[in-house]
Structures are given as structure tokens and as C-alpha cells.
Amino acid sequence: MSAGAEGDTVAVEVRDAIAWVRFNRPEKRNAMSPRLNRQMLRVINELEFRDDVGVLVLAGAGPAWSAGMDLKEYFRETEAQGLQGVRHSQREAYAWWERLRWYQKVTIAMVNGWCFGGAYGPLFACDLAFCSEEAQFGLSEINWGILPGGGATKVAVELMPMRTAMYHALLGETLSGREAQAAGLVNEALPAARLEGRVTEVAQQLLKKNWETLKATKDAVRRVREMTYDNAQDYLIRAQEALNWHDKSDGRHRGMKQFLDDKTYKPGLSHYDKSK
Numbered sequence: 001m002s003a004g005a006e007g008d009t010v011a012v013e014v015r016d017a018i019a020w021v022r023f024n025r026p027e028k029r030n031a032m033s034p035r036l037n038r039q040m041l042r043v044i045n046e047l048e049f050r051d052d053v054g055v056l057v058l059a060g061a062g063p064a065w066s067a068g069m070d071l072k073e074y075f076r077e078t079e080a081q082g083l084q085g086v087r088h089s090q091r092e093a094y095a096w097w098e099r100l101r102w103y104q105k106v107t108i109a110m111v112n113g114w115c116f117g118g119a120y121g122p123l124f125a126c127d128l129a130f131c132s133e134e135a136q137f138g139l140s141e142i143n144w145g146i147l148p149g150g151g152a153t154k155v156a157v158e159l160m161p162m163r164t165a166m167y168h169a170l171l172g173e174t175l176s177g178r179e180a181q182a183a184g185l186v187n188e189a190l191p192a193a194r195l196e197g198r199v200t201e202v203a204q205q206l207l208k209k210n211w212e213t214l215k216a217t218k219d220a221v222r223r224v225r226e227m228t229y230d231n232a233q234d235y236l237i238r239a240q241e242a243l244n245w246h247d248k249s250d251g252r253h254r255g256m257k258q259f260l261d262d263k264t265y266k267p268g269l270s271h272y273d274k275s276k
Helices: 003-007 034-048 071-079 082-101 117-125 140-144 152-159 162-171 177-183 192-207 211-224 229-246 251-260
Strands: 010-015 018-023 055-060 064-066 106-111 114-116 128-132 136-138 188-190
Touching: 003 034, 010 034, 018 034, 018 064, 018 192, 034 071, 034 082, 055 064, 055 192, 064 106, 064 117, 071 082, 082 117, 106 117, 106 192, 106 211, 114 117, 117 152, 128 177, 128 192, 136 177, 140 162, 152 162, 177 188, 188 192, 211 229
Parallel strands: 018 055, 055 106, 064 114, 106 128, 114 136, 128 188
Antiparallel strands: 010 018
16 A cells, blocks of 8 residues: 555544544444554644644544454454564554543544444543444454453443443443443434534534643543542642643633633633633
8 A cells, every 4th residue: 555545544624723533444434454543643643733723523434433443454464474563553553542642632532433342442542522323332352252452441441330341341232322422431422413513512612711721631630530539639739730830821810810800701601711
């Protein structure tokens, strides 16, 4: 496959400070291949510090979000290369999932169709997730003799109650969009016709907030889940101190001034005006 064709595995469009990044192998249900994984890392690296990008939406071209790992290219062909080939392909996949978990901008998974197996990696890596009611989620690995690897089991246990995660992994049954919402895999399930509009609405609300604070907050949520209460409390104090120095817009004091002195907004009901 040519370098140009590798580049075609991911489609990108930036509109109004929202980067729409799409898995672009619709003929393969957007299954992730080594080529797609390499290209996705390039794309998200290029977008991460662009001033004209505030939110990244990860979507899928065609009727699927991602059917997981391409069985032929990711498994059979890399296994034929021995342990070196297997480890190399694993690192290519895990590298962009990890980058997405700690991304500079808020990320949203817009799951428009199938989301299976390895696709749970980038699903969890995104900060928020919305899906169509017609979407299908599944850990089908049990049905063909492997366990849900690549972090998929960890994702299920992180997002679902233990009994739900166990049933999901052991039975290999699919969940509808509504069932995925009830299980905790996504924030909301909506009719397909409303999905992109709702994701756009959420992204636009995020763009109005302080971008530095969004980054600090998303990191805090992920970090404190693994901490004791006392450790989390100390971490959050230090994180706020770091944010006070790092946020060159001085949003904290601008927000307090607009609330306490100008009486122009209420923190519990809206956000401060970044333009003032």
C-alpha cells in the first residue's frame, strides 16, 4: 500500500474549532490496521496544539464506528512476522490510544455504528462518548477463542459494574446504543439523525469554556480515579496551583471579577465571558 493510501485511512476536517477525525475504512467497517494506527497517531499529533482546534471528535465513515482490530492485517499478517511484528503492531495501536487519553484538547467519541473489541481502547480514551441508538457494542473475542485484550477488558471493568462487565465479556452478546448508555459505556444514546447535532452542541459549549481549565479538569478526573481520597485531595490542590500559573489568560481571576464585581454571570448556571 502506498503512503498516500495509508494517509487515506483517516479523514480529517476542521470546522469552527472542532476537528472531525474519522476512521476511514468503511469497506472494512473501519477496522483498525497497522496503517490506520500509524496514520491516526500522525493526525492527532498534528492537531493537538493547533490554535484553531479546541475539541476533537472521533467518528467513523460509513455505517460503523470501528469493528475493532483488522483480523487479517493486525493479527494474521503481524503474527507471521514473529514476536517482533506482533509487538510493533501493538505499540502502534496503544501509542495513539494513550496519546488520546491525555490529549491537550477535550475529545468526544461519536459512535455512529459498530463498536467492537479493540475499538473499546479509543472509546475509553475519549473524554466523552455519544452514540446512535442503532449502534452496537460488543466484546466478541470469547466467540473466536481469545480474551478481550488490548485494554478492552480493563475498559469494560472501568466503565461498567463488575457483574455487567463479566456478563458482557463472557457471553459475547452485543449491546444496543441504549443498553450501552445504561451500562455506562457512553454518556448518551440518540436517534441517528440527531447524533452529530448533539455532539456539535456539546463541543460548542466546551469551546466557550477556559481551554486550559478543561485540560486540567479532564486529567484530574482520570488521575484521581486511581488515588486514595487523601492523595486525590493533595493532587487536586497542587493541580490548581499549577493551573493558576499555567493559564496565561488568568481565567480564574477574570471569572471571579465578573461574578463578584460585575455581577454578569453565575458560576453555577453558566461560564464566564472569555472575551472580557
